[in-house]
Amino acid sequence: MAEGVLFNVAESLVEMLHSAAFEEVGVLYCVKDEFQKLVDTTNIVKGVLLDAEQKMAVDNSVKAWLKQLGDAFFVADDLVDKFHTKAMQRRVMSGNKFTRQVRVFFSSSNQLVFRIKMGHQIKDIREKLDDTRVVSNNFNLTHRPKETIVASGSSMRETYSYVSEEEVIGREDEKKEIIQLLVEMEFEEDVSFIPIVGIGGLGKTTLAQYVYNDEKVQKHFELKMWVCVSDVFDVDLLVAKIIKSDTCTNLGNLELEQLQNELRSKLSGKKYLLVLDDVWNEHGEEWHKLEMLLKCGGRGSRVLVTTRSEMVSRITQTVQPFKVKGLSKDMSWYLFKRMAFEKEQEPVEGSKIMELGMEVVEKCKGVPLAIRTIGRLLQVRLWQSQNPEKELSWFLNSEFAKIDQMKITSYPPSS
Structure with missing residues (x-):
């Protein structure tokens, strides 16, 4: 799996505990140190989670360990929610004269009771996570340093062209429609741009992979390239990625003028398919620069663009955007x-x-x-x-x- 479920839970816990609201509550209830210890322990466990979630399919002991760990994380998540509620109450009360009496109520004996109770609960959860961390040493799990773990945000995202057909569920009709646009339809332009648009999580990338690997598509195009764009829309970088997408060419530190010459040499006169996956750039001028460089392909060339943004789909389209729907x-x-x-x-x-x-x-x-x-x-x-x-x-x-x-x-x- 690309992103482990429990890894994401751990990530959200750490993000929440690092927020400004929790900083205030940690100081107010004298649990800031316990918060930090919980963050440290969660980060240590998080380091081996991706490896564990891959190994659980073949190792039942790892699977059982993950279940115990999952239970601990869910308890921690519930506890963090309680603190989040307190944080929001405090922010509301601090700016509302009408609630002064309530603020006094929370700041006296009730605050002390809450602080003692929550302090113990945080400690118990941290100790449970510590215990599971010790057990994980028996499984020879690979620890991935924080800087090598792919974040869930788009700026760190990377995709590739392959997908196993058994992983694609309920997209056969959409695949046929897009292949028709790529292979059978005739357009005025030599190079046509076809956006696939939809909200995050609908499977736009998977659908593009499914189409890209179809036998009919493989035979139809002389050249096929896949580039993940994400939120860094730099024309120099994208041209270099396109050039290197089906070769191991070392481009060094070439300027855009040299890069565009290489690109034109690669594409000129050839019927190609280029997938630009996960496009976020809504600045028409930047897109226009790239578009002009891509228009040197042979007649029937296609650029398939996947995006969440309706604006991007309008900027990039030369045919009507293909809108992805939810599964039946x-x-x-x-x-x-x-x-x-x-x-x-x-x-x-x-x-x-x-x-x-x-x-x-x-x-x-x-x-x-x-x-x-x-x-x-x-x-x-x-x-x-x-x-x-x-x-x-x-x-x-x-x-x-x-x-x-x-x-x-x-x-x-x-x-």
Whole structure:
């Protein structure tokens, strides 16, 4: 998996504890040192999480360890939420004269009780995490230094062209439509730009990979290139990436003039397919510079652009943008079952577990990333659970209070 579920939980805990609001609360309740110790311990555990979440598929002892660790993280997450509530209460009260009496109430004996109680709970959680960290030494997990861990933000994101067909769920129709645009449609321009647009998590990159590796596409284009753009839209850098995308050419420190000569030599007269994945740049002038350099290809060349931004899709299009929708209910349920349950544990049709699972799926609104992430997260809890119904009910009632705030699309209309 590209990003471990528990790794993301640990990352969000650390980010929350480093926020300005928690800095204030830590000082107010005299738990700043305990916060820092919890951050330090979480960072140490986080270092081996990505390796552990890859090994759990083949090592049941690692899987059991991750379940224990997941339980500790969820308790920590609940505790951090309580502190977050306190932080927000304090910020509201500090600027509202009407609530002075309430502020006095929180600052006296109740504050002392809360401080003692929460201080003990933080210490208990940290000790649990310490215990699991010690156990992890038995698994020979590889520690990845913080600077080598890929962050979830777009600026650190990197993608590649390959995807296993079995990983693509419910996108066959969209694949056929895009291939038709790439291979069968005739446009006035020699080089046409086709944006694939949709919110984060819908699977735009996966869809582009699926198309890119299709046999019909492979045979149709003389040259195929894949470049991940993300939020660094530097024309020099992008031209260099395009040139190097199917070779190991060492370009050294060439200026743009030399780079564009290399690019024109590479593309001139050839029918090519270029995928520019994860484009964020909304400045038309920068895009225009790159566009002009790409227009030297042979007739029928295509540039496929994936983006979350409607503005980007309008700037880059020479044909109508292809809008990616959420998965159907059936495909959403199929994907969720694969992520959340072991094969022998799949819920029986009409069972309470299936009913609760479908509620989880309904809340994901057809967004594959949400389904995969939540399914994997639940897998850790459902594995060897004595009461899977209780686990699913707990998740629906507690965790989705936060997840529901995601801006995700609804199911596509049924045909």
